[in-house]
Amino acid sequence: SIAPEDILRLTVRDIPSPTSFHPEFTTFQFVPRSIGTGDTYVEASLSMFKELGFIDRYRLRRRTLARFLLMVQKGYRDVPYHNWGHAFSVGHFCYLILRMPDVVNALSELERFSLLVASLCHDIDHRGTTNAFQLQSKTPLAQLYSSEGSVLERHHFAQTVTILGMDECNIFEQLTRQQYQTVLDNIREIILATDIAAHLRKVTRIKEMIEEGFDPSLPDHHYLFMCLLMTASDLSDQSKDFKTSKAIAENIYKEFFSQGDLEKQMGNSPIEMMDRERACVPKIQLEFMDTVALPVFDYLSRILPDLRTTYDSLLTNRRCWSALDSILQEEGLPAAGGLDYLR
């Protein structure tokens, strides 16, 4: 349960405006984790719902929204990357996109509402290990969801539904039955879209949508556009200054290398990316940016030209990783050996 004083603190005081957390809060280069700790992220999330007009439009009770957000925060584990700080930074980027006039015109209010909720919930109860690890190790989650695939993402969605079913946490309680069904369908599709394998299978259709030109009258374009917004938000740390992007990447490798250590203890040999003895972080980053991250922000900025600056930031970061890769090679530093040489 949630401490009553937490609820009181969140609902009695007026919800502050987004820029009260930081004057730069509404810019794309802002680093959302910098506003403080997990509790501040809850308050800032309240403020994002308010500023996007969802509290008024959907008559959200502040107490219910506060309880929901506190349960979402509690739903995340204390792992190096896939924690509440990641969820909040993804939610923040999604919020910045949702307030863009082009997006307000392209998507329905219910789709925008679904996106903000899904972005904050999309990794709930993540264990810091991959879908492949769930399947290989036959974890309880794999027992539950292996036949459908996207094991972790189905669990993130299941956890979201569970929180909505908790006492006074159902922020959708006053929606019509039809709206409720639509929001939950949207949230499930959006969270499932954050499975990297599912994303890679969708890229061809996203490219076709770009070539045809986004057509708001096509339901499939709405679906692909929501998935693209979500994956870009999930990758948004890589669109910040290099110091931030590198520090966040290091947290991802802390999870990857811990998984590799675990696999070795279990008698399995980890893939190179997860093996602290073999992985060359700059090279993995260059490949990930070229095959996954840069294309996502390229497609996004073709639909939303104002986001071209975020694509440029990724390009700058790619150059930094490339420079780092060359320096490490010249100095003959261990091509493997975890992250310490990145200091």
Ligand SMILES: Cc1nc2ccc(C(=O)NCC(C)C)cc2n2c(-c3cc(OC(C)(C)C)ccc3Cl)nnc12
């Ligand atoms: C900085 C950064 N480096 C990464 C390096 C490698 C990989 C990885 O999984 N490689 C496996 C092969 C098959 C590609 C992911 C990385 N990654 C992610 C990420 C994105 C995800 O899914 C979406 C958002 C749908 C793409 C899901 C999970 C994660 Cl951790 N976020 N930031 C990063």
Ligand SMILES: [Mg+2]
């Ligand atoms: Mg995920």
Ligand SMILES: [Zn+2]
């Ligand atoms: Zn994520």
